[in-house]
Amino acid sequence: MQVKGSGSDAFRVSVSSAPSTSSHGSAPDDCDALGDVYLWGEVISDSTVQISVDKNATYLSSRADVLLPKPLECNVVLDVNHIACGVKHAALVTRQGEIFTWGEESGGRLGHGVGKDAIQPRLVESLAVTSVDFVACGEFHTCAVTMAGELYTWGDGTHNAGLLGHGTDVSHWIPKRISGPLEGLQIASVTCGPWHTALITTMGQLFTFGDGTFGVLGHGDRENIAYPREVDSLSGLRTIAVACGVWHTAAVVEVIVTQSSSSVSSGKLFTWGDGDKNRLGHGDKEPRLKPTCVPALIEYNFHKIACGHSLTVGLTTSGNVFTMGSTVYGQLGSPQADGKLPCLVEDNLSGECVEEIACGSYHVAVLTSKNEVYTWGKGANGRLGHGDVEDRKTPILVEALKDRNVKYIACGANYTAAICLHKWVSGAEQSQCSSCRQAFGFTRKRHNCYNCGLVHCHSCSSRKAIRAALAPNPGKPYRVCDSCYVKLSKVSESNNIRRNSVPRLSGENKDRLDKYEIRSSKAVLSSNVDLIKQLDSKAAKQGKKAETFSLVRSSQTPSLLQLRDVVLSTAIDLRPKVPKPVLTQSAVSSRSVSPFSRRPSPPRSATPVPTTSGLSFSKSIADSLKKTNELLNQEVMKLRSQVCFITKKSYFLFLMYIGLEWMNKYYFSSV
DSSP: OOOOSSTTSEEEEOTTTSOOOOOOSOOOOGGGSOEEEEEEEEEEEEEEEEOSSSTTSOEEEEEEEEEEEEEOOOSSOOOEEEEEEOSSEEEEEETTSOEEEEEOOSTTTTOSSSSOOEEEEEEOGGGTTSOEEEEEEOSSEEEEEETTSOEEEEEOOTTSSOTTSSSSOOOEEEEEEOOGGGTTOOEEEEEEOSSEEEEEETTOOEEEEEOOGGGTTSSSSOOOEEEEEEOGGGTTSEEEEEEEOSSEEEEEEEEEEEETTEEEEEEEEEEEEOOGGGTTSSSSOOOEEEEEEOGGGTTSOEEEEEEOSSEEEEEETTSOEEEEEOOGGGTTSOTTOOSSSOEEOOGGGTTOOEEEEEEOSSEEEEEETTSOEEEEEOOGGGTTSSSSOOOEEEEEEOGGGTTSOEEEEEEOSSEEEEEEEOEEEETTTOOBOTTTOOBOOSSSOOEEOTTTOOEEOTTTSOEEESSOTTOSSTTSOEEEOHHHHHHHHHHHHHHHHHHHTSOOOOHHHHHHHHHHHHHHHHHHHHHHHHHHHHHHHHHHHHOOSHHHHHHHHHHHHHHHHHHHHHHHHHHHOOSSOOOOOSSOOOSOOOOOOOTTOOOOOOOOOOOEEEETTEEEEOHHHHHHHHHHHHHHHHHHHHHHHHHHHHHHHHHHHHHHHHHHHHIIIIIHHHO
């Protein structure tokens, strides 16, 4: 436990469960505080329905409406530094550089390598060896930027839109680094829309890739781009911020402005893509295929931007908020606005300095310099955090977070999240138990819970449990409060059930079974490695030309490596279970068009391939990639059948050993 000062008169308490108390000049800086996550709106709940008899099958998780900000449930204490929200999943980055994801699994967007939903934040183990700095969530995929400036993407890539930026339509269930055009560049930030992605380098270059419908990528056409490609019209300018809507994109670009005799840099707002519902702010509904400066806001200096479904929100350096787009649900924050031109959001924000902005599908959240959160727009599911489902046409203060030290906000499609910092309070200020609210005194002593860190009385924290989050030694029992004891007991019971589900063997039979498993795993490894080599040779025969061969091989290599990981992991673990999915199609395969423009998406072009002159589209290469993907799928099916056969065989021998053990113990002993 971290203690400030000398003696036992100071404790660290979390504002997640304890009442907020103002500090009096002795509180540490924000860098010494832990970050809590609060969620409200349509969030995933802890009740699941199993839709298959197999324990490794996908679970259907229910979602619940949370009308007021509620602390994120987690079995471990997380020091959250950044959070991103998608439609039905979310991700967070800790101050230690670890990334956790949770929500509904679809196409691998959680990055855990398995087809299961995650009710609580779960570590993305494949990125545990790297330090993550930033994360972004789309509807079907997730992106992460490391401290070294590398970009990783994962999720559902089967929509033939180049959504993951790897040049193929293959889904990735674990994070994969994007190389190619980004080689040698350091990524500063990334943002995701449902069908496209945009990123900014440390030099201010803007790259986009994905579905090019309505010219949302800003390359002057409506073509899809499967690799990151720089937006040429902004080349030479420094992009400060970028945001992706459903079918439009907005960016803040630094330009040089001449004032009297001096020149200063100023952030100007550029928008492009689908112009329906006036979401681009140009006073008309025409699409823009290239970034176009919003003329009505040319006099203002912007530094942050956010996009909703039919909404664009900009934040100036002076703390003013401008909105443009549809007036539906009052999402513009100004009842008098007609949506044709950008409008300034005032009302309760008058005199406030806004520091952060975030957009959901049809709602907006802002964070002021006073650490207060205001929301407006669509109120369904409780996404505004006011305790009801009513729409708000003007900014309204979220009272439940009024006394919290809010440092960051983020919006998903139908929910909102905030990062609040832990507060330091003295023992005199923490005068009552966090559970029973009884005042401390001579007979009621203070005790810290080694799991949540809150201060409790003896009667509310009399039990001990192992694996407490703040325990010096997780293997030993430490004092925890009653609520944490229940949580830790459930985790321990579930682990015991899994451990006891396998019958025990005698030493002799166990040794025999271990030897058999080792022999079986070696056989599987050798046979599967041979299969991979054969697959390599077959893939090499697909490319007849030398230059085409090198391109196809480079795009196939990650898939082969990913296939090899699956083979090794399934061969080592021979317990009866279904192999983990790696290359599969998303359960959500439907593709939408712009809801406000009934024009269908343009025909899909061939998968773009990098050449010495840039990105080109080759039908022969596309056909070769399709054949290779079909070949990979066939080989995966063969490998799965072999693994299932060996698994069944080992399980049958396992049962035989159990029978022999039983006969030796009962039948022959009686004879």
